[in-house]
Amino acid sequence: MKLLYWLDEWLTHSRSQQQVQLPMVGGDLVGDVFVKYEFIDVNKPLLFTFSPAGTNILEQDLHDDFAPWGYRLAKKQQVNVISFQHLGKSNWFRSRNLIFFLEQLAMLLEPFKYRLGYGLSRGGFAVGAFANLLQLDQVLLFHPVSTKNQAIAPWDDRSSTALAQQFDWESNYYDLDLGKAKGYIIYDPTNNIDRLHAKRYPELTHLRVFGMGHGTHATYLNKFGFYKQVAVDFIRHQQIDIAQFRQQTKTLRFKEEYYQSLNKANAYSKHRLGLLSTAHNILIDEKEAHVQEHQAQIDVQPLIDIAIKHQDDHPQDAIQLLEMAQQLVPNDPSVEYKLRQLL
Structure with missing residues (x-):
């Protein structure tokens, strides 16, 4: 000693x-x-x-x-x-x-x-x-x-x-x-x-x-x-830093690969798989709310403006830009309207 x-x-x-x-x-x-x-x-x-x-x-x-x-x-x-x-x-x-x-x-x-x-x-x-x-x-x-x-x-x-x-x-x-x-x-x-x-x-x-x-x-x-x-x-x-910790864990939990790995590691245990399924379902709802929250903050107007500017000379590029905007903000009426015009 x-x-x-x-x-x-x-x-x-x-x-x-x-x-x-x-x-x-x-x-x-x-x-x-x-x-x-x-x-x-x-x-x-x-x-x-x-x-x-x-x-x-x-x-x-x-x-x-x-x-x-x-x-x-x-x-x-x-x-x-x-x-x-x-x-x-x-x-x-x-x-x-x-x-x-x-x-x-x-x-x-x-x-x-x-x-x-x-x-x-x-x-x-x-x-x-x-x-x-x-x-x-x-x-x-x-x-x-x-x-x-x-x-x-x-x-x-x-x-x-x-x-x-x-x-x-x-x-x-x-x-x-x-x-x-x-x-x-x-x-x-x-x-x-x-x-x-x-x-x-x-x-x-x-x-x-x-x-x-x-x-x-x-x-x-x-x-x-x-x-x-x-x-x-x-x-x-x-x-x-608790705020940073919670942000880090939220980001980790939103990764599907994370749950795939957990399920693989616990394949032998029905009990644990059940718990993971419960946790995963909770996080799916949380993720959807998280995405909707951030979508509400996204401004796609610059994408729409560029698409309009180039719709005559490069219609396919304009369509791709508008489709990208539609993915960012689904159900936005202005994006849907412009896409219907070009398609």
């Missing part, structure tokens, strides 16, 4: 001397979790990231350049970072070695005055469970999981819940404990289990994205920069 020894010695210096000793980069293997860290500036935020399911690394996969989930993103934003990467598939950050490490670590972080947490699904559970211990100020959670304790969340009947019962869900840090932390939780309200987990985070700002599912579509969403841009804003500014 090189990090603990280094921090313990580092704390004996004055703040100015602490800064001189940075940057500090390293990695530790703590039981079934790999920890990688980089400290660059004692005056900048310290970000904690915990890996989600699907990043199933084994100990033999580790190498000098290996970066846990979220680590490179933090480096690009030039903040201090400690990233926790679970090893193996069924790993919920419940090992006694890790908990002891975190308890010791929490006592050695006094120089870092502002602390952030970022996690998705299983990683979001860890951020929420250790937030108070690590004295986090702001958190960003995607696809929330508050606990796998079946007495607290009996409605979480995912297969991952049954697998998770091999761990202790009654000792310390088995449930969310945000402490003073505020921040954001982002989830799909049509996913009933996610919605119920999210309700257990009333302290956070809830941002809902219909049809995003529970993390099975991260690659597709990343195609549109969804996760990355939200995380970058959070890390850089410790807040999310």
Whole structure:
């Protein structure tokens, strides 16, 4: 546990001397979790990231350049970072070695005055469970999981819940404990289990994205920069521009390719396909209203003027311009009238 020894010695210096000793980069293997860290500036935020399911690394996969989930993103934003990467598939950050490490670590972080947490699904559970211990100020959670304790969340009947019962869900840090932390939780309200987990985070700002599912579509969403841009804003500014976020998600949801990808990813589940169909129908109505709203603001008069100007010499071009105008503003009487004249 090189990090603990280094921090313990580092704390004996004055703040100015602490800064001189940075940057500090390293990695530790703590039981079934790999920890990688980089400290660059004692005056900048310290970000904690915990890996989600699907990043199933084994100990033999580790190498000098290996970066846990979220680590490179933090480096690009030039903040201090400690990233926790679970090893193996069924790993919920419940090992006694890790908990002891975190308890010791929490006592050695006094120089870092502002602390952030970022996690998705299983990683979001860890951020929420250790937030108070690590004295986090702001958190960003995607696809929330508050606990796998079946007495607290009996409605979480995912297969991952049954697998998770091999761990202790009654000792310390088995449930969310945000402490003073505020921040954001982002989830799909049509996913009933996610919605119920999210309700257990009333302290956070809830941002809902219909049809995003529970993390099975991260690659597709990343195609549109969804996760990355939200995380970058959070890390850089410790807040999310909610108006911009809603505009971004509305644009994403209007893409038919988005729903095609979601349906393909959930082809095995009639229940999820039903939820997606409900969300899609809601968005079809919303999209139509959105298009009508913008059509009302479109001025096609310049297209009509050009068509009239060239209708004698280039009638086919004039017709194409008017047809384009008709697509922009269907049922506009002036466009229909001119088209009837030329056809």
